[in-house]
Amino acid sequence: xxxxxxxxxxxxxxxxxxxxxxxxxxxxxxxxxxxxxxxxxxxxxxxxxxxxxxxxxxxxxxxxxxxxxxxxxxxxxxxxxxxxxxxxxxxxxxxxxxxxxxxxxxxxxxxxxxxxxxxxxxxxxxxxxxxxxxxxxxxxxxxxxxxxxxxxxxxxxxxxxxxxxxxxx
Numbered sequence: 001x002x003x004x005x006x007x008x009x010x011x012x013x014x015x016x017x018x019x020x021x022x023x024x025x026x027x028x029x030x031x032x033x034x035x036x037x038x039x040x041x042x043x044x045x046x047x048x049x050x051x052x053x054x055x056x057x058x059x060x061x062x063x064x065x066x067x068x069x070x071x072x073x074x075x076x077x078x079x080x081x082x083x084x085x086x087x088x089x090x091x092x093x094x095x096x097x098x099x100x101x102x103x104x105x106x107x108x109x110x111x112x113x114x115x116x117x118x119x120x121x122x123x124x125x126x127x128x129x130x131x132x133x134x135x136x137x138x139x140x141x142x143x144x145x146x147x148x149x150x151x152x153x154x155x156x157x158x159x160x161x162x163x164x165x166x167x168x169x
Contacts, residue, residue, distance in 0.1 A: 003031060004038055011041045023047065023071075026156040029059040036066055047071040050114060052105060052143050053084050053151045064113065073154075075109050075116035076102050080153045089146040093139045100128060107132040108143050 010022040023045035024032060032046055046063055050056045050072035063070040077084030084090065085101040094104045102118075102125070109116045111134055118129050135143075156162045 003027070003035065007035050007039060011039070014041055021045070023068075026162070028157055029056070029062060032059060032062060036062075036068075042066060043068050045069040045071050045115075047073060048157065049074045049152060049154050050109070050116075051075050051077050051084055052087070052090065052108060052147050053077060053082070053149045054153075055144070060112070060114065070114050072109055072114045072116040075114075075118055076105055077151075078153050082149055082151060087147060087149065089142055093135070093142060097135070097139070099132075103128060103132050104135065104139070104143075107135050108140065111135055111140060 007022075007024075010019075013019045014022060021044035022041065023043045024035060025047040027035075027046065027048065032043070036042055046059065046068055048056055048059065048070070050060070050070065051074060056070070060070050062068075079085075084105060087101075090101045090104050093099075094101045097104070099107070106116065106118070106129055110132060118126075120126050120129065152158075154163065
């Protein structure tokens, strides 16, 4: 079954009143464009891995143009190597602003207009993740222009098999 056929089945669920909104997950920019072009009902959300190491700018801009929420999973890099939260650009901004690296990465996501998921079970970190504030524009630019690491931590988009990729140190 193709993604387009699956999307049509999801649209029937909406038409039948069995759900109110439908979305895409783990798709490429090209697949999202394909579905939006043929959809009777546009996706409410597109959930993909996204963080400063994988900003997905083309998909992000496309979603904004079409009124679709981009929902980022692994917004903090999932604690994998290379470690987004140890990136010198992120840690430098965090030091200047008196915030944690996680707060900077989450503020970046929120400020650019991305919804995001975090998965901490640590109560202190959960509270910290709610304590984000707007970054100065120079910090937003520094992240966009100063980070040249490009890493996908979860291979599901390429392989169709969910799971984070262990990397050698």
